[in-house]
Each structure stands twice: as structure tokens, then as C-alpha cells.
Amino acid sequence: MNDFFALYAEHDQAALRARLEQMRAGFLSELPVTFEVRRDRIRRAIAMTLKHADALLAASLQDFPGRRAELARLTDLFMPLEAMRHAERKLAAWMKPQKRGAPQPFSLFGARAQVQYQPLGVVGVVAPWNAPLTLLLLPLATILAAGNRAFLRPSDQTPACAAALDAAVREYFAADEVSVALGGLQTSQAFTALPLDHLLFTGSTGVGRAVAASAAENLTPLTLELGGKCPVFVLADADVDEAGRRLALGKLMNGGQGCLCPDTAYVPAALQPSLLAAMDAEVRRQTQGDDLCGLFSAQHYQRLQAIVEEARQAGAQVLTLGTQACDEARLRMAPTVIxxxxxxxxASREELFGPVLVLRSCDALLPAMQALRQGEKPLGLYVFSRSRHAAQQVLDASFSGGATVNDTLMHLSVKDLPFGGVGHSGMGAYGFGIEGFRCFSHARAVYWQGGPFGLLRAMHPPYGTLYRFAIEGTLRRWQRRYADVPPRGSRS
Structure with missing residues (x-):
């Protein structure tokens, strides 16, 4: 049986490599990738998503039946289409070379320096189950804008989405432009071992570590979007009612099954009753008419229940928000606070990734910040405060991939902000606007020389008067300027 799986994986790898070679050959034969070609592909991606919207939505609900259709339509269709439209509008500006200052005296004679953004080639994208279409179609916008070919790998746990996307892509794109890798777990493993020109992976930290090791064999450039226990700080001066409403909104987005969903809230003890009351009111408002988002799988449901039960058995206070009870048959878990x-x-160690929140008493902010800095850096961080200065102090004393002040999740919605983690929460950053375009491009340094050959004599032998004036003279001036700087600095 082991020989069978090994043979299957080998054949799977060979088929994927053949597809990759086809895509790379198409890319190389097309260079340079013009504005017209890029815009055409973006427009085809828009048309594809709109024409196949119903099929894609149905597939998303088949793979993730616990979600409302409205939420799936928002995240899997509207958000990617908005990013594609943004890329179409901004493409010409993104493609323009950026000027840099050329060195003197060459600049006086017309020398120029610039950054030209060059496509990478074939970019692979691996999506997670919690955003089965969103995190394939969203980055597709800037991958195509950057002039690349896109090799898409849906989660092996969302086969309906994979099939629907494959059908849509085949209608609108040639096989060497955009392609979808179908198959099970072994396909995922083989996909990350391909010698891609760039690989974007979104998933858990544990799997991300394995992906990084696999990609290292080919020195494949990586962007890893992982996760972590995203903290929330509700400061003493915060609008507690507003903080509670917004915290509940972020915690219940997609049933809490999102890498940026708040995980642990640090709140002064005196504010906790008011915060919990505001959260409870928001949960009740959101879950009117049976609107609670279900969990993705029975395994995930059982994991969260085990975490909550362990905390209860250990003596921690466990609170349920709202009126809806847990329903294992429908994989619906009541919003819970530990x-x-x-x-x-x-509950303290693992990323919760569901409608469960850890609430910690935090009357002294400094010890909490010091303890957090010793741990793993989260993907997101949230601060609630009426004082911009106080909120900035928290940002200055902490680490995270991104942050939102007086709300949760919202920095992800700004297209031209980078989205990425740091340390255990990720590697590198992309985005759904210009930052994504830059991530999937090579920032190529280009220098256009100007001036007579004699200007180079200061840097090349035989070294004479010009060298002594330009190099040795400058070093002496710098020595005089910094002579009074103390060796170890001073702290006052």
C-alpha cells in the first residue's frame, strides 16, 4: 500500500511539473508582458468570476455548508471582484518605473536610476479551507497585474470549489495562462515541491513550516500567511460599549474561522462586565433568525468543544453569549468566552479559530505587553482607546503582522496596505493593491549611465589627485563630523 501511494505521488508530481513547464514556456515566449495583455487577463478574470458566480457560490456552500450564502457571496465573490476592478484601474500607474536619485556628478550629465517592476513567471497559490475561493481569486488580481501566470491550488478539503473554479478557468484562460491543480492531499504536497517562481501559501503555522522546508529544495521565494493568537487591548479610556460590539463582530466573522479573528482580549477588570454585556447584545443582534455561522467540520467542532471543556474542568469561568445553544448536528457552537x-x-496556547474568545484581566498594561513580546508574533493586533497617543504606545511596544485601532480586521480591507505576518505568523507580505503587485514582481534596479569616462577615475586605478580629493577628503570630513559621538552612546 505504501508503494502504491509513493507511485501515485510520483505520477502526480510529474503531471504538475509538466503543467508548470508548459506555463513557464508560455510566459517566456511572451516577454515583455504588455499593459494590454495584463489588462485583458484582469478583465477576463472579472468576466469569469461574474459569469460563474452562481456555480462558484454553490460550490462554496457545498464545501462549507455552515456559512450563510450572503457571507460567501461577500467574501468569495464581491471582495475578489473589487480587487480585480481596482487592479484594472491602477494597472498603468503600477507599471510605471519609479525614479531614484542617481549619484553625483553623473546625474549632472544625465545619468538616471530607476526601479522597473518585472514579472516573476509562474506564481503558485495555495488556499485554505476557511476561505476556499477568496484566497485564490483575491491574489489572482495582482498576480495577473504583475504580468505573471497563475497556478492555483485549492484546499484538498474543498473539492467542489476546486472543480467549479477549474471549469471557470478553463473557459476563460488558456492552460498556460491560469491553471488549477486538482487532487487530494498528495497533490497539495507535490504542488508545494514544484520549482515555482513564487509561492503564496495561506494556512496553519505547522503546515507552513512543512511548506517552507519543501520550497527550500528549489529555493522557491515564499510568502507565508499563517496565524496566531491575535490579541486585543481594551484600554481604560476606551468606549467600552463600542469596543464590545466591534469585538463581537470580529470574533463571529466567518464563525471566528479566520487567521485575523481576535483570539485573546486583555481588559481591565472594572470594564469586563460592560464589555461582556455589549458583546452579548451584539451576538444577539447578529444571530437573530438562525444566523449563527457553523464550523467547517466535525473535527473542528470537537476540537473547540474539548478546549472549552478542559478550561471548565480546570476551574476557569466559561460564559456563553447570545441565546443560541450548541448544535453538533449542524456544527454550530455557541459564542463562548473563557x-x-x-x-x-x-485555550491559552493554541490558536482558537472559532467562536471562542479568551478574556484576560489586565489592569497593568506593561506586564502584559512584556509577556506578549516574549512569545510568538501574531498576525493581527487590535487596540481600543479614545487616545491616539495611548493606542500608539501599544503599537510601539508590540509586534504583529498588522493592526487596527478601534476595530478588528479592518486593516485587511485597505487594498494598498501590505498584508502579512512576522515570525510564526508568516513570512513576507502581499496585498490586494499595489503591495500585491510589488510582491509578485521583481523590483529590478536599472541604471542609465551619463557623463564622460573621466568621471570614473576617482574609483579606479591608477589612483591619483581625484581619488585623494573625492574619497580620502570625504572620509576626513566624516571623521571630523562624528568625532564627538561617544562609543557606547548615552541614555538620559
Whole structure:
């Protein structure tokens, strides 16, 4: 049986490599990738998503039946289409070379320096189950804008989405332009081992570590979007009612099954009753008419229930928000708050990734910040405060991939902000606007020389008067300027 799986994986790898070679050959034969070609591909991606919207939505709901159709339509269709439209409008500006200052005295004679953004080639994208189409179609906008070919790998846990996307792509794109890799777990493993020109992976930290090791064999450039326990700081001066409403909104987005969903809230003890009351009111408002988002799988449901039960058995206070009870048959878990669980419990150590929030008493902010800085850096961080200065102090004393002040998740919605993690929460950053275009491009340094050959004599032998004036003279001036700087600095 092991020989069978090994043979299957080998054949799978060979087929994927053949597809990749076809895409790379198409890319190389097309250079340079003009504005007209890029715009045409973006427009075809828009037309494809609109024409196949119903089929894509149905597939998303088939793979992830616990979600409302309205949420799937927003995240899997509207958000990618908005990013594609943005790329279409901004493409010409993004493609323009950026000027840089050329060195003197060459600049006086017409020398120029610039950054030209060059396409990478074939960019691979691996999407997670919690955003089965969103995190394939969103980056597709800037991958195509950057002049690349896109090799898309849906999660092996969302086969309906994979099939629907493959049908849509085949209608609108040639096989060497955009392609979808179909198959199970072994396909995913083989895909990340391909010698791609860039690989964007979104998923868990554990799997991300394996992906990085696999990509290292080919020195494949990586962007890893992972996760972590995104913290929330509600400061003493915060509008507690507003903070509670917005925290509940972020916690319940997609049933809490998102890498940026808040995980642990640090709140002064005196504010906790008001915050919980505001969260409870928002949960009740959101879940009117059976609107609670279900979990993706029975395994995920059982994992979260085990985390909550462990905390309860250990003596932590466990609170349920809203009126809807847990329903295992429908994979619906009541929004739950675990108050001050012990550091050794799973609720304190694991990313929750569901409608469960850890609430920690935090009357002294400094110790909490110091403890967090010793741990793994999260993907997102949130601060609630009426004071811009106080919020900035939290940002200055912390690490995270991104942050939002007086709300949650919202920095992801700004197209021209970078989106990425740091350390265990990710590697590199892309985005759904210009930052994505730059991530999927090579920033190529280009220098156009100007001036007579004699200007180079200061840097090349035989070294004479010009060298002594330009190099040795400049070094002496710098020595005089910095002579009074103390060796170890001073702290006052």
C-alpha cells in the first residue's frame, strides 16, 4: 500500500511539473508582458468570476455548508471582484518605473536610476479551507497585474470549489495562462515541491513550516500567511460599549474561522462586565433568525468543544453569549468566552479559530505587553482607546503582522496596505493593491549611465589627485563630523 501511494505521488508530481513547464514556456515566449495583455487577463478574470458566480457560490456552500450564502457571496465573490476592478484601474500607474536619485556628478550629465517592476513567471497559490475561493481569486488580481501566470491550488478539503473554479478557468484562460491543480492531499504536497517562481501559501503555522522546508529544495521565494493568537487591548479610556460590539463582530466573522479573528482580549477588570454585556447584545443582534455561522467540520467542532471543556474542568469561568445553544448536528457552537484560563491550558496556547474568545484581566498594561513580546508574533493586533497617543504606545511596544485601532480586521480591507505576518505568523507580505503587485514582481534596479569616462577615475586605478580629493577628503570630513559621538552612546 505504501508503494502504491509513493507511485501515485510520483505520477502526480510529474503531471504538475509538466503543467508548470508548459506555463513557464508560455510566459517566456511572451516577454515583455504588455499593459494590454495584463489588462485583458484582469478583465477576463472579472468576466469569469461574474459569469460563474452562481456555480462558484454553490460550490462554496457545498464545501462549507455552515456559512450563510450572503457571507460567501461577500467574501468569495464581491471582495475578489473589487480587487480585480481596482487592479484594472491602477494597472498603468503600477507599471510605471519609479525614479531614484542617481549619484553625483553623473546625474549632472544625465545619468538616471530607476526601479522597473518585472514579472516573476509562474506564481503558485495555495488556499485554505476557511476561505476556499477568496484566497485564490483575491491574489489572482495582482498576480495577473504583475504580468505573471497563475497556478492555483485549492484546499484538498474543498473539492467542489476546486472543480467549479477549474471549469471557470478553463473557459476563460488558456492552460498556460491560469491553471488549477486538482487532487487530494498528495497533490497539495507535490504542488508545494514544484520549482515555482513564487509561492503564496495561506494556512496553519505547522503546515507552513512543512511548506517552507519543501520550497527550500528549489529555493522557491515564499510568502507565508499563517496565524496566531491575535490579541486585543481594551484600554481604560476606551468606549467600552463600542469596543464590545466591534469585538463581537470580529470574533463571529466567518464563525471566528479566520487567521485575523481576535483570539485573546486583555481588559481591565472594572470594564469586563460592560464589555461582556455589549458583546452579548451584539451576538444577539447578529444571530437573530438562525444566523449563527457553523464550523467547517466535525473535527473542528470537537476540537473547540474539548478546549472549552478542559478550561471548565480546570476551574476557569466559561460564559456563553447570545441565546443560541450548541448544535453538533449542524456544527454550530455557541459564542463562548473563557475568563483567565491557566497558561498551561489549550485555550491559552493554541490558536482558537472559532467562536471562542479568551478574556484576560489586565489592569497593568506593561506586564502584559512584556509577556506578549516574549512569545510568538501574531498576525493581527487590535487596540481600543479614545487616545491616539495611548493606542500608539501599544503599537510601539508590540509586534504583529498588522493592526487596527478601534476595530478588528479592518486593516485587511485597505487594498494598498501590505498584508502579512512576522515570525510564526508568516513570512513576507502581499496585498490586494499595489503591495500585491510589488510582491509578485521583481523590483529590478536599472541604471542609465551619463557623463564622460573621466568621471570614473576617482574609483579606479591608477589612483591619483581625484581619488585623494573625492574619497580620502570625504572620509576626513566624516571623521571630523562624528568625532564627538561617544562609543557606547548615552541614555538620559
Amino acid at each position: 475568563v483567565d484560563p491557566a497558561p498551561t491550558l489549550r
